[in-house]
Amino acid sequence: MRARLSRMFVLIGVAVVIIGFALRVNALLVVTVAGIVTAAIGGIDPVGILTAFGSGFASSRSVTTFALVLPVIGLIERYGLQDQAKRLIAKLDRLTTGRILAGYLVVRQVTAAVGLTSIGGPAQTVRPLVHPMAEGAATKKYGRIDERMREKIKGFSASSDTVGVFFGEDVFVAVGSILLITSFVDEAYKLTLEPIDLALWAIPTGIAALLVHGTRLLLLDRKLDKMAADVRQTEGVAA
Amino acid sequence: MITSEWLYWLIGAFFIAVSVFILTDRTHAKRVGNAAFWGILGLSFFAGTFVVSGALPAWALGIAVLVMVALAGLGFTGTTSRTRVASVPGAGVGSATGPAEPTAVTTRPSSSTSVLATTSPDERAGFAQRFGNRLFIPALVIPVVAVLVATLGPLVRIGGEPLLAEGSATLTGLGIGSVLAVVVAVLVLRPPRLDTPVREGARLLQAIGWAALLPQMLSTLGIVFTQAGVGDAVGTIIKAVLPDGSLLAAVVVYCLGMALFTAIMGNAFAAFPIMTAAIGWPVLVQGFDGNPAAIFAIGMLAGFCGTLVTPMAANFNLVPAALLEMRDKYGPIKAQLPTAGILLVVNMGVMYLVAF
Numbered sequence: 001m002r003a004r005l006s007r008m009f010v011l012i013g014v015a016v017v018i019i020g021f022a023l024r025v026n027a028l029l030v031v032t033v034a035g036i037v038t039a040a041i042g043g044i045d046p047v048g049i050l051t052a053f054g055s056g057f058a059s060s061r062s063v064t065t066f067a068l069v070l071p072v073i074g075l076i077e078r079y080g081l082q083d084q085a086k087r088l089i090a091k092l093d094r095l096t097t098g099r100i101l102a103g104y105l106v107v108r109q110v111t112a113a114v115g116l117t118s119i120g121g122p123a124q125t126v127r128p129l130v131h132p133m134a135e136g137a138a139t140k141k142y143g144r145i146d147e148r149m150r151e152k153i154k155g156f157s158a159s160s161d162t163v164g165v166f167f168g169e170d171v172f173v174a175v176g177s178i179l180l181i182t183s184f185v186d187e188a189y190k191l192t193l194e195p196i197d198l199a200l201w202a203i204p205t206g207i208a209a210l211l212v213h214g215t216r217l218l219l220l221d222r223k224l225d226k227m228a229a230d231v232r233q234t235e236g237v238a239a
Numbered sequence: 240m241i242t243s244e245w246l247y248w249l250i251g252a253f254f255i256a257v258s259v260f261i262l263t264d265r266t267h268a269k270r271v272g273n274a275a276f277w278g279i280l281g282l283s284f285f286a287g288t289f290v291v292s293g294a295l296p297a298w299a300l301g302i303a304v305l306v307m308v309a310l311a312g313l314g315f316t317g318t319t320s321r322t323r324v325a326s327v328p329g330a331g332v333g334s335a336t337g338p339a340e341p342t343a344v345t346t347r348p349s350s351s352t353s354v355l356a357t358t359s360p361d362e363r364a365g366f367a368q369r370f371g372n373r374l375f376i377p378a379l380v381i382p383v384v385a386v387l388v389a390t391l392g393p394l395v396r397i398g399g400e401p402l403l404a405e406g407s408a409t410l411t412g413l414g415i416g417s418v419l420a421v422v423v424a425v426l427v428l429r430p431p432r433l434d435t436p437v438r439e440g441a442r443l444l445q446a447i448g449w450a451a452l453l454p455q456m457l458s459t460l461g462i463v464f465t466q467a468g469v470g471d472a473v474g475t476i477i478k479a480v481l482p483d484g485s486l487l488a489a490v491v492v493y494c495l496g497m498a499l500f501t502a503i504m505g506n507a508f509a510a511f512p513i514m515t516a517a518i519g520w521p522v523l524v525q526g527f528d529g530n531p532a533a534i535f536a537i538g539m540l541a542g543f544c545g546t547l548v549t550p551m552a553a554n555f556n557l558v559p560a561a562l563l564e565m566r567d568k569y570g571p572i573k574a575q576l577p578t579a580g581i582l583l584v585v586n587m588g589v590m591y592l593v594a595f
């Protein structure tokens with residue numbers, strides 16, 4: 001019983017991570033302290049802890065191979081990659097709100113799947129481009145939109161970027177999540193997994209994400225139709 | 240036989256170059272701290288080779304790792320007060336490095352020797368006009384070459400021996416692809432100097448900052464957790480509620496656990512080793528003889544469903560609401576919640592159907 005209880009004490013390390021992240025302490029510090037605390041409770045001596053960090057670093061170097069793509073991405077950014085992406089996205093301008101966002105979702109997910117995660121983002125594309133286009137389309141269609149509709153469009157604009165990049169990036173092999181899986185399981189369980197095999201298994205969920213969220217974005221048009229009708233009705237009553 | 244070590248030396252050399260760029264940038268606010276951080280990181284990539292071969296004791300590298308953590312954790316790195324963590328989408332790094340100004344284009348009207356110097360927005364618009372979609376060509380070289388080498392590489396044998404070490408084909412392809420992509424980009428774009436790609440890469444790396452080391456540290460934490468028995472402890476708790484011998488229940492608990500732990504921690508990378516040691520490896524792979532690549536990849540994506548709905552992943556959920564000046568700061572989460580729920584079920588279904 002006592003042995004079983006003491007085995008549970010290692011969960012304190014998990015608590016350290018949760019509390020540290022919640023308090024927004026520097027994540028590197030949180031992770032390192034959680035590792036030291038957990039190892040100490042687990043009965044690993046100081047030299048053993050240093051050894052664990054050293055061999056852990058050496059065996060997980062593959063996770064950082066994403067750094068290799070930075071020079072070429074930086075170079076094409078220097079020559080206007082983001083501007084060109086914006087020019088492409090701006091071509092969606094004549095569509096309805098839902099179709100603009102669905103179109104952006106496709107662009108975002110496909111480009112993330114080939115490793116171009118940096119062409120979009122809340123600050124890079126959503127705020128300056130996608131959201132104004134989506135709201136502009138709604139204003140053009142309904143004449144006037146109220147605060148509730150505006151909030152809805154903002155929320156869905158942000159979601160089209162986030163869902164697109166999350167379920168696109170895992171199809172690209174040089175991405176942190178894929179390389180983290182291989183480096184961790186190869187070290188912990190002595191496997192030799194190829195990152196590309198994992199990336200392949202991300203494709204079914206990626207397609208599902210495109211279909212599910214794409215459909216919801218297209219249905220947003222109907223929801224806005226309804227909300228706009230409500231707005232007209234209440235205004236009619238007020239008048 | 241070719242292993243991945245040359246790739247790590249290439250990365251190490253890149254980090255050391257970044258360190259040298261910073262050292263020679265007299266305008267840099269935190270010159271010494273940053274140069275030390277990237278320099279030690281670069282040297283550690285070389286040292287790792289000797290730790291793996293046994294020529295260097297691992298505890299020595301462990302000390303270097305703790306020094307880097309101290310430099311970053313105590314505020315000796317970074318360019319401004321906050322840097323952006325955009326390198327790991329989906330992972331949801333819930334940290335204080337939230338993007339204060341997460342614009343990818345860091346324009347500084349400083350001298351050309353600054354490590355952050357790049358083209359101005361006007362220049363970029365002009366270049367985009369001139370090069371158009373040709374800008375995408377260099378970027379596409381990476382995935383195309385990586386996939387080609389990863390699929391064809393393992394077939395190459397020299398004198399009966401495979402040319403590439405087991406498990407290294409994808410990384411080799413990635414390395415070759417990245418180098419070729421730079422060559423193609425230089426030929427297409429004709430930058431003013433040959434070190435421009437490295438300098439532009441250094442600019443992006445500076446924007447990522449110490450968060451570049453975070454995935455590696457999370458992987459290390461996962462290994463420490465596993466050695467200390469965290470996965471076993473969580474597994475003991477889960478097995479108390481898990482019906483014995485039910486594959487469907489095990490798949491559901493693994494995916495649900497990934498989503499929940501990710502939502503609590505705001506980070507799928509931190510949740511993955513815990514849930515995998517608790518149930519993914521012992522129950523799904525060893526117990527039910529599942530396909531590890533499929534189980535782990537889909538398990539991580541189940542974690543991403545948790546990232547979509549947690550305020551702990553501030554960069555992905557709260558920052559957009561702030562940027563769009565939303566009244567309801569949970570607006571993006573509300574828009575994502577149904578999608579996350581449906582995709583979690585999809586992940587369970589796909590894993591159940593294809594992995595066993």
